[in-house]
Amino acid sequence: MSQTYPGPMAPSVAVKVQIVVIGAGQAGLSAAYHLKRQGLAPHKGFVVLDQSNEPGGAWQHRWPSLTLSTVNRIHDLPGMPFSEAVETSATEVPANSAVPAYFAAYEKRFELPVYRPVAVKIVCERxxxxxxxxxxxxxxxxxxxxxxxxxxxxxxxxVPGRDRFKGRQLHTRDYHTAEEFRGQHVVVVGGGISAIQLLDEVSRITSTSWVTRRPPAFRQGPFDEQAGRAAVAMVEDRVRRGLPPASVVSVTGIPLTPAIEAMRARGVLNRFPMFNEVTEDGVRWPDGTALRTDVILWCTGFRSSLDHLAPLMLREPDDGIVMTGRLATQVAKNPEVHLVGYGPSASTIGANRAGAAAARELMAALGLA
Structure with missing residues (x-):
């Protein structure tokens, strides 16, 4: 079962285990499931460290309007269907409550050794x-x-001038509700699925402008298994060569859904190219065109959270990491380190498969299988 710490504790003597899993989201729970299934004892053999107070990974922090009907897709964790923990017919259930409920039930079902809240500060070799x-x-x-x-x-x-903007700037992770922007002009920056979802919501409340670095690549027709494999292969090729992972949208494109068609009909998808300067009261393009705005909503993505691994010196000069192993989860410079939820496994289904592969390969490498 999970272990909750009520207060600070930092013993000078480290607790010895065979494997530490850092993170209790989809990838971490999948890895933990497979470690236990292959015979590694919870607590003594492996532990899972989670910085959050409750189960749910990043899902618990998503905006309330992201529901089971609007999220891309939530794949079952190995060994337990999502429907066993959450009523999936109620599609308007917020994802930030449904997925944490599923993760909590999953941890309990398989008695996974999740320690929380435990924030990893640094990892080094001794x-x-x-x-x-x-x-x-x-x-x-x-x-x-x-x-x-x-x-x-x-x-x-x-972007030059970003620090002198007198309006409000926030990132996707800070977004809560469109209502807070009522009566203000909002510039939404970004060409990904989250950017379009938030643009849709905000544009129903107030005036918006949409800015992307590149013209958005809308995809018609179903995204079938063959297309999925091709997209994963492109991202996998990058990380195997030690290049930083590409964004998902740059590989898969954006599905042209009825909601997006409705946005186009409303004139919301009249996209502007990326501005080159932020002013005190707005943004400005290279030709001198300026736009006054009250809010800049940066839907510009995320980077892998790997700063705690810096002492291991895994990165290449261009900031990438050379990955190897069956599903590109193993770090070439340090084979006893696996990254799941990185590169081709940065999706719920990819995280499941990567967790399984990492558990098997790491246990074999350590002579535990």
Whole structure:
């Protein structure tokens, strides 16, 4: 069962285990399930560290209007269907409550050793083992599965003048409800699915302008299994070559849904190219055209949350990480480190498969299988 810590604790002697899993989202729980299924003992053999107070991963922080009907798709974790924990016929249930309920039931069903809230501060190597230092308890492990995702690392481009804007700036992760922008003009920046979802909501409340770096690639027709495999292969090729992962939309495109067609009919999708300057009261393009605005909503994506792994020196000069292994979860520079939810496994179904592969490969490498 999960272990909750009521207060600070930081013993100087690290608790020894075989494998530490960092993160209790889709990828971390999948890895934990497979570690246990292959015979590794919870608590003594492996632990899962989660910085949140409650189960749910990043899902618990999503905006309330993101429901089971509007989210891309939530894939079942291995061994337990989503429908066993959540009534899936009620499609308007907020994802930020439905998915945490599922994760909580999953942790309980399989008695996974999730320790929370435990924030990992740094991971380093000492005497052939990983020293995992947290804000509460320290661990020493032979292997590491990192499943920290991206939610804690929002990306905002460094546009000149951004620090002098007198209006409000916020990122996707800060968004709560469109109602708070009523009566204000909002510039939505970004060409991904989240950007379009928020643009749709906000444009129903107040005036908006949509800005993207590249023309959006709308995709007609179904995104079938063959297309999915091709998209994953492109991202996998990048990380195997040590390049930073590409955005999902740059590979898959945006499905042209009825909701998007309705946005187009309302004139909401009249896209502007990326501005090159932020002014005190708006944004400005290279030709001198300026737009006054009250709010800039940066829907510009996330980066992998890997700063705690910096002492392991996994990155290449261009900031990528060379990945290997069957599903590109293993770090070439340090085979005892697996990254799940990174690159081709940065999706719910990809995270499931990556968790299984990482667990098997790491246990085999450590002689535990």
């Amino acid at each position: 005497d052939g083992r990983f020293r995992v230092e947290t804000d509460r308890i320290q661990f020493s492990a032979r292997g590491l599965i990192n499943a920290t995702g991206t939610w804690e690392s929002p990306y905002i481009p460094d």
